[in-house]
Amino acid sequence: MSISPLAKVGCKARLGKNISIGDFTIIHDNVILGDDVTVESHCVLGYPTPNSDGDPLVIGDRAHIRTHSIFYEGSVFGDDLITGHHVMVREKFKAGKNFQIGTMCDFEGYAEVGDYVRTHSNIHITQKIKIGNFVWIFPSTVFSNGLYPPCNELEGSIVEDYAVIGILSCIMPGVSIGTRSLVGSHSLVKRDVLPDTVVGGVPAKKICMTKDLKMRDGSSAYPWTAHFHRGFPEEIVKSWMKEYDHE
Amino acid sequence: MSISPLAKVGCKARLGKNISIGDFTIIHDNVILGDDVTVESHCVLGYPTPNSDGDPLVIGDRAHIRTHSIFYEGSVFGDDLITGHHVMVREKFKAGKNFQIGTMCDFEGYAEVGDYVRTHSNIHITQKIKIGNFVWIFPSTVFSNGLYPPCNELEGSIVEDYAVIGILSCIMPGVSIGTRSLVGSHSLVKRDVLPDTVVGGVPAKKICMTKDLKMRDGSSAYPWTAHFHRGFPEEIVKSWMKEYDHE
Amino acid sequence: MSISPLAKVGCKARLGKNISIGDFTIIHDNVILGDDVTVESHCVLGYPTPNSDGDPLVIGDRAHIRTHSIFYEGSVFGDDLITGHHVMVREKFKAGKNFQIGTMCDFEGYAEVGDYVRTHSNIHITQKIKIGNFVWIFPSTVFSNGLYPPCNELEGSIVEDYAVIGILSCIMPGVSIGTRSLVGSHSLVKRDVLPDTVVGGVPAKKICMTKDLKMRDGSSAYPWTAHFHRGFPEEIVKSWMKEYDHE
Numbered sequence: 001m002s003i004s005p006l007a008k009v010g011c012k013a014r015l016g017k018n019i020s021i022g023d024f025t026i027i028h029d030n031v032i033l034g035d036d037v038t039v040e041s042h043c044v045l046g047y048p049t050p051n052s053d054g055d056p057l058v059i060g061d062r063a064h065i066r067t068h069s070i071f072y073e074g075s076v077f078g079d080d081l082i083t084g085h086h087v088m089v090r091e092k093f094k095a096g097k098n099f100q101i102g103t104m105c106d107f108e109g110y111a112e113v114g115d116y117v118r119t120h121s122n123i124h125i126t127q128k129i130k131i132g133n134f135v136w137i138f139p140s141t142v143f144s145n146g147l148y149p150p151c152n153e154l155e156g157s158i159v160e161d162y163a164v165i166g167i168l169s170c171i172m173p174g175v176s177i178g179t180r181s182l183v184g185s186h187s188l189v190k191r192d193v194l195p196d197t198v199v200g201g202v203p204a205k206k207i208c209m210t211k212d213l214k215m216r217d218g219s220s221a222y223p224w225t226a227h228f229h230r231g232f233p234e235e236i237v238k239s240w241m242k243e244y245d246h247e
Numbered sequence: 248m249s250i251s252p253l254a255k256v257g258c259k260a261r262l263g264k265n266i267s268i269g270d271f272t273i274i275h276d277n278v279i280l281g282d283d284v285t286v287e288s289h290c291v292l293g294y295p296t297p298n299s300d301g302d303p304l305v306i307g308d309r310a311h312i313r314t315h316s317i318f319y320e321g322s323v324f325g326d327d328l329i330t331g332h333h334v335m336v337r338e339k340f341k342a343g344k345n346f347q348i349g350t351m352c353d354f355e356g357y358a359e360v361g362d363y364v365r366t367h368s369n370i371h372i373t374q375k376i377k378i379g380n381f382v383w384i385f386p387s388t389v390f391s392n393g394l395y396p397p398c399n400e401l402e403g404s405i406v407e408d409y410a411v412i413g414i415l416s417c418i419m420p421g422v423s424i425g426t427r428s429l430v431g432s433h434s435l436v437k438r439d440v441l442p443d444t445v446v447g448g449v450p451a452k453k454i455c456m457t458k459d460l461k462m463r464d465g466s467s468a469y470p471w472t473a474h475f476h477r478g479f480p481e482e483i484v485k486s487w488m489k490e491y492d493h494e
Numbered sequence: 495m496s497i498s499p500l501a502k503v504g505c506k507a508r509l510g511k512n513i514s515i516g517d518f519t520i521i522h523d524n525v526i527l528g529d530d531v532t533v534e535s536h537c538v539l540g541y542p543t544p545n546s547d548g549d550p551l552v553i554g555d556r557a558h559i560r561t562h563s564i565f566y567e568g569s570v571f572g573d574d575l576i577t578g579h580h581v582m583v584r585e586k587f588k589a590g591k592n593f594q595i596g597t598m599c600d601f602e603g604y605a606e607v608g609d610y611v612r613t614h615s616n617i618h619i620t621q622k623i624k625i626g627n628f629v630w631i632f633p634s635t636v637f638s639n640g641l642y643p644p645c646n647e648l649e650g651s652i653v654e655d656y657a658v659i660g661i662l663s664c665i666m667p668g669v670s671i672g673t674r675s676l677v678g679s680h681s682l683v684k685r686d687v688l689p690d691t692v693v694g695g696v697p698a699k700k701i702c703m704t705k706d707l708k709m710r711d712g713s714s715a716y717p718w719t720a721h722f723h724r725g726f727p728e729e730i731v732k733s734w735m736k737e738y739d740h741e
Contacts, residue, residue, distance in 0.1 A: 042271075067541070086351075088350050138643060148462060152475060215642060227646065289562075333580055335598070353616065391633075396718075397630055417679045435679060
């Protein structure tokens, strides 16, 4: 236990074992932290909101939340959450295990994220977005949920397992980004993206299949699971490799 | 009055009645706050700058400024200002009443905003921009004020009443975005946008009139004032509806 | 010396003369600050990381680091560094003198920047990027370093001396942005940009030569060194002007 004397921790907050809380950080009452969680300096956890319906902020074991980050009450994160700095996540956000959130991401809440998802810096996720497992979203991509804003009926998008979205892209409301697909950088995605397909442009159109993309050494760039393993558990990587062995 | 003992409030700051100031927040001397103002934790208000000409930061009644936000001295905000987190607003910024600023917005100052304007997350407003009343700007849109940068003569743009600007758009210098117009997401606006017109693309071109856009239920999406009322005062909504009754 | 009693300064940090450290700021041990350095409130300097190989954060004379900024250990900055607010710079970042970093910039580290570079707000610089001297990068531009992400081999880009990059642009991996060139706003740069050339669009194509661009008064907009001098030392401006005299 290492709680800074310069931090302010609500007396009703439920803390696991071996918690570290940095200087000038505020942990509100309605917070449940797992074991071995690190919350760095200048953070606010369990930011109160009437929209939480009284639900706590729940953060799993081994989370590492970097400086100047804000998490509202009413959201739930699986084990091994890792964040950058200046992250902001609102209420009713639900994420699986080993979610990695980049610096300056801004998540509105009322959204759902699977396991092992990585969102790089400065991503904006709106309400009603559903993101599967093993999805990658690169910097400054923005999701929209209103076709003709401002409007009362919000429409989410779906990003399916293993999909990759490049930098500075717009994902418009109601689209489905298929499994193992690739959205090129600086794209405006207005229509569904089929599985294993590469799209790009403004508006985004089909360019080719992901299997057509070769790296400089001539090997296939996709599925990325064939060559990119950093940060994923060994048993998961083994299951990926087994799949390719069978082919 | 609820001023955190962990905040630092300049003894010359002029505070209204019923003020709440959060932990680790700094209020400098040259600040005037109205009544019922909440300034949350980790903020800096009245950040000193020689460019202010000694003018104070003036914030109207019932403002709610969320965590980690910074406001320079020399700017003026009407009543009912509401901000997200990590907001930064420099000197000589002037805004009317009920301005809502999203998380991570970055406003350079020397700009003017009317009443009831909403800027979502991560908007960049440069110097010399003029924004009318009831304008909506969606996430990650950036205004530019130098046609051939870097240059000494900056040129502003004008966004007229009831206009809506989609996500991740660029508004180039010297353009006028007409009243009740709609700029599509991921657009590069280099020319004036006429009233009631929809534009989109890189560069942005006219797509249709706003009246041509229908929602999924078949009703007209615009003017948005006909169906979107959340957060606006009853008497204003009544005046909008009266107008449609006459038609 | 003016170190706030509300700051926390590691006892091994090496501070120059006439240092100012703001409230709620943390200076870790592995930090070397030059003379006349101002670090404002709510900052974190020398953020520890195993990737620094034990190298300190080195910041030259007369630096001015604004509120809520974070600098990792293992990076080196020349004299006269100036930053906006909410800036984040990771380890192994190396910059020359008089680097100006805008608000909410997010720099990944393992990158190199020359002298007198200005990056406006909300720029994302990834690993392996090399930026020359006197380069301007305007708001919300993002550099990418993975052609087919996620991947293990990262590929940097090069921005050469005096180049200017407009707002909301994507710079793709492996490109070279030539000296004195101009990248238009909202561009997707996938190929090399030749010196003195203007490119724009998605994907970016050659539009004209920079010498073809005229300001409203009919004079040439480029090279910008002929008319824009604010913030540059007199002897440098003199050397620029001498060059034009010879022509």
